[in-house]
Amino acid sequence: MTxxxxxxxxxxxxxxxxxxxQCFVISAEIMGVGTICRVIWRxxxxxxxxxxxxxxxxxxxxxxxxxxxxxxLARPTKMNVASLGNLVPHLxxxxxxxxxxxxxxxxxxxxxxxxxxxxxxxxxxVLRIALEAGLRG
Amino acid sequence: MTxxxxxxxxxxxxxxxxxxxQCFVISAEIMGVGTICRVIWRxxxxxxxxxxxxxxxxxxxxxxxxxxxxxxLARPTKMNVASLGNLVPHLxxxxxxxxxxxxxxxxxxxxxxxxxxxxxxxxxxVLRIALEAGLRG
Numbered sequence: 001m002t003x004x005x006x007x008x009x010x011x012x013x014x015x016x017x018x019x020x021x022q023c024f025v026i027s028a029e030i031m032g033v034g035t036i037c038r039v040i041w042r043x044x045x046x047x048x049x050x051x052x053x054x055x056x057x058x059x060x061x062x063x064x065x066x067x068x069x070x071x072x073l074a075r076p077t078k079m080n081v082a083s084l085g086n087l088v089p090h091l092x093x094x095x096x097x098x099x100x101x102x103x104x105x106x107x108x109x110x111x112x113x114x115x116x117x118x119x120x121x122x123x124x125x126v127l128r129i130a131l132e133a134g135l136r137g
Numbered sequence: 138m139t140x141x142x143x144x145x146x147x148x149x150x151x152x153x154x155x156x157x158x159q160c161f162v163i164s165a166e167i168m169g170v171g172t173i174c175r176v177i178w179r180x181x182x183x184x185x186x187x188x189x190x191x192x193x194x195x196x197x198x199x200x201x202x203x204x205x206x207x208x209x210l211a212r213p214t215k216m217n218v219a220s221l222g223n224l225v226p227h228l229x230x231x232x233x234x235x236x237x238x239x240x241x242x243x244x245x246x247x248x249x250x251x252x253x254x255x256x257x258x259x260x261x262x263v264l265r266i267a268l269e270a271g272l273r274g
Contacts, residue, residue, distance in 0.1 A: 047216050049205035053198065060197050061190065068186035078226055079184050082219035086235055086243035089215055098223055106223035108247035 001089055003044035008090040013042060017124060018131040022055065023062055025131060027124055032103025032113055033096065034120030037070060037127070039063045041091035048083065048091065062135060063093045069134040070097050073122055077105070138226055140181035145227040150179060154261060155268040159192065160199055162268060164261055169240025169250055170233065171211065171257030174203045174264070178228035185220065185228065199272060200230045206271040207234050210259055214242070 003009045016024035023041050030036050039062055041051075048056055067079050076097030083093050098105055103117040140146045153161035160178050167173050176199055178188075185193055204216050213234030220230050235242055240254040 047204065047208065048201045048218065049208060049216070056197065056201055057194050060193065064185045064193055067184065071184065071186060078221075078223050079186070080219070080221045080223070081185065082217070082221070082245075084215075084217045084219070084245055086215050086217070086245075108219075108221055108223075108245060110245035111247045112249060 003090075006044055006088065006090050008040050008088055008092060009044050011040065013040075016040075017128050018135055020062070022058055025062070025066055027122070027127055029121065030096070030109060032117045033098070033109050034074065034102070035122040035127070036097070037066045037095045039066055039093045039095060045091050046085070046089045051091075059091070059093075063095060065135040066095045066131065069127070069130045070095060070122075072134070073126065073130055074120065080108070082108075140227075143181055143225065143227050145177055145225055145229060146181050148177065150177075153177075154265050155272055157199070159195055162199070162203055164259070164264055166258065167233070167246060169254045170235070170246050171239070172259040172264070173234070174207060174232045176200045176203055176230045176232060182228050183222070183226045188228075196228070196230075200232060202272040203232045203268065206264070206267045207232060207259075209271070210263065210267055211257065217245070219245075 013019045013024040016026050018025040023039055026038050028036050041059060074097040077100045078098045080096040080098050101117060103113040103115055104111055150156045150161040153163055155162040160176055163175050165173050165175060178196060211234040214237045215235045217233040217235050240250040240252055241248055
């Protein structure tokens with residue numbers, strides 16, 4: 001996959017919940033878990049170790065800032081943070097609040113579901129305000 | 138779980154493949170995938186956003202250094218990097234070389250297996266030398 005056919009390159013960062021010059025934040029609903037955030041690097045790069053130390057640091061500081069915002073808003077049992085990209089090899093981090101009674105706990109959200117779970121949506125409007133307050137532009 | 142009954146607190150960093158004052162690196166064999174590394178924070182802390190910026194940066198610089206070493210040694214299709222800790226809420230990162238023909242690709246390694254896969258072991262002796270060369274103490 002090149003940047004020409006990459007679905008993350010095709011996203012419009014201007015519509016993101018939060019953005020800076022290097023990366024942007026979107027939300028997604030995961031059935032049985034709730035609202036998660038994804039932090040997407042703007043440039044089409046495959047691996048974190050292809051970035052220099054300054055870029056790695058800038059990217060992870062946003063990822064962990066998003067983690068802090070989601071912890072404050074969603075009060076999870078545990079946060080999960082993962083960069084996989086097997087299908088879409090363009091750097092993006094999943095920042096996932098987990099709950100003792102979510103559909104997969106204590107397994108990863110990619111495991112088979114263990115139970116039905118309540119929806120736990122966090123509104124984009126709330127996320128926007130919290131990200132703006134919690135992250136440095 | 139407190140540090141008193143935490144299996145990661147019970148590990149002896151002196152037996153790790155690589156260690157500094159803050160974290161250490163061990164290997165594990167994942168059936169159907171191969172040799173992965175885990176980077177474990179020494180202190181019993183649950184979430185990355187509980188660490189200050191300097192500690193986050195120091196930890197991730199080791200995690201991405203391990204990623205670079207595994208990319209060079211194992212020539213994977215893609216690297217996966219994840220901090221879950223639902224069962225053992227003591228900060229540790231899984232650094233996982235993935236292959237187009239591993240048992241789970243393109244799913245996460247926590248999904249059901251799609252196929253049988255070759256073993257792809259990387260010897261600890263080789264890892265030790267590569268980590269020593271690739272990481273700053």
